[in-house]
Amino acid sequence: MTSASPLQQSWTNTMMNAYGTPVLGLVRGKGCIVEDENGKEYLDLLSGIAVNCLGHQHPAIIEAVTDQLHTLGHTSNFFVHPPEAHLAERLVTAFGSDQPTRVFFCNSGAEANEIAFKLSRLTGRRRIFTHLDGFHGRTMGSLALTGQEKKRAPFEPMPAGVEYFPFNDFAALQALVEKDPENTAAVIIEPIMGEAGVMVPDDDYLQKIRDLTSHYGILMICDEVQTGVYRTGDMFCSRAQGVVPDVVTLAKGLAGGFPIGAVLATGPAAGFFQPGSHGTTFGGNPYSCAAGNAVLDTIEAEKLSDHVREMGERFMSSLAALHLPLVAEIRGRGLLIGVELAEAIGPFVEQAARDAGFIINAARPNVLRIAPPLIISGEQIDQAVAAFPGILDAAFHAAAAQS
Numbered sequence: 001m002t003s004a005s006p007l008q009q010s011w012t013n014t015m016m017n018a019y020g021t022p023v024l025g026l027v028r029g030k031g032c033i034v035e036d037e038n039g040k041e042y043l044d045l046l047s048g049i050a051v052n053c054l055g056h057q058h059p060a061i062i063e064a065v066t067d068q069l070h071t072l073g074h075t076s077n078f079f080v081h082p083p084e085a086h087l088a089e090r091l092v093t094a095f096g097s098d099q100p101t102r103v104f105f106c107n108s109g110a111e112a113n114e115i116a117f118k119l120s121r122l123t124g125r126r127r128i129f130t131h132l133d134g135f136h137g138r139t140m141g142s143l144a145l146t147g148q149e150k151k152r153a154p155f156e157p158m159p160a161g162v163e164y165f166p167f168n169d170f171a172a173l174q175a176l177v178e179k180d181p182e183n184t185a186a187v188i189i190e191p192i193m194g195e196a197g198v199m200v201p202d203d204d205y206l207q208k209i210r211d212l213t214s215h216y217g218i219l220m221i222c223d224e225v226q227t228g229v230y231r232t233g234d235m236f237c238s239r240a241q242g243v244v245p246d247v248v249t250l251a252k253g254l255a256g257g258f259p260i261g262a263v264l265a266t267g268p269a270a271g272f273f274q275p276g277s278h279g280t281t282f283g284g285n286p287y288s289c290a291a292g293n294a295v296l297d298t299i300e301a302e303k304l305s306d307h308v309r310e311m312g313e314r315f316m317s318s319l320a321a322l323h324l325p326l327v328a329e330i331r332g333r334g335l336l337i338g339v340e341l342a343e344a345i346g347p348f349v350e351q352a353a354r355d356a357g358f359i360i361n362a363a364r365p366n367v368l369r370i371a372p373p374l375i376i377s378g379e380q381i382d383q384a385v386a387a388f389p390g391i392l393d394a395a396f397h398a399a400a401a402q403s
């Protein structure tokens with residue numbers, strides 16, 4: 001390890017150690033390239049954890065946010081404003097439910113799931129089921145929904161009622177639900193588990209959950225904080241598989257880097273919140289909504305939906321064609337891709353990738369997550385794939401040298 005840079009030193013001196021010292025200090029970004037404080041450039045294959053869907057410095061976002069700041073800044077939710085009304089209308093339209101659909105804007109993914117949790121309580125029922133190894137955020141409610149004992153344990157007691165079942169195990173869920181369906185409020189799942197290592201369920205899994213939950217009047221809540229907003233090729237990963245969840249949460253990519261979260265609810269759940277049920281000072285603020293509208297305008301105008309599918313296929317098929325012995329499995333949808341390694345050398349791969357000029361994230365010690373900006377070009381995909389054998393080789397040797 002090289003010695004700490006000035007930014008890393010400053011971080012160590014002033015910041016709570018909730019993340020461990022950041023691996024790089026970044027100072028600039030343009031398109032799919034970011035630059036560190038030493039002037040080294042990287043191809044960004046993580047995009048701020050699936051957030052910067054239009055890359056860095058996208059002119060549409062700069063223009064929309066600048067115009068908005070020159071027009072109307074913060075308002076609070078005592079007032080409605082054009083960017084918020086417009087964004088809500090297009091989310092409702094994109095969701096395409098035949099039932100009344102309503103939106104609540106907030107500021108992050110955890111907060112969106114916190115709201116979904118509160119909606120579930122308003123059913124009057126208590127039990128909630130969610131995936132083991134799933135991730136829904138770090139606030140107390142969203143942490144309770146997060147199926148990772150290690151993350152929850154120091155913060156017990158959690159809000160009550162949450163139980164966990166294995167990913168993609170419909171029979172296990174059904175058995176849990178049928179112990180007391182009348183008191184089951186909600187099933188909340190990620191359509192593809194992101195943080196858990198890009199876990200893709202069987203094709204009929206969401207539909208089976210929809211059928212079960214509909215049968216017992218249970219809310220089906222899809223956490224699309226990571227899979228939504230075209231990350232997986234469609235606005236909603238769940239809707240693309242033919243199901244209409246009662247509640248969907250969005251955040252990460254929705255405003256291309258500006259803080260925003262959104263909860264969509266359709267059918268009865270759309271009417272659960274009444275004045276006083278929930279609130280937020282910043283949620284639905286004008287510049288985040290303006291950025292969200294710019295993101296959706298750009299994705300539609302540039303047909304990025306098709307592009308995301310093509311680039312995802314290109315990455316997965318060309319990496320598979322290399323037949324690398326260290327690659328055990330390649331999976332994903334659109335530009336949310338998991339590369340499972342035969343050895344748990346993820347952190348070494350991150351470092352070797354940085355050395356080679358790529359930002360890659362190991363979601364798990366043995367799974368790399370590839371989530372570049374949705375605007376990434378075919379040439380950039382090819383560059384990344386071409387660098388893969390050398391990166392894995394360097395990581396393998398670095399890991400061997402350390403053990």
Ligand SMILES: *Cc1c(COP(=O)(O)O)cnc(C)c1O
Nearest residue numbers: 108109110135136137194225226
């Ligand atoms: C990132 C993420 C969250 C938490 O979002 P924050 O904005 O970090 O609070 C929740 N759910 C999923 C699926 C996520 O990927």
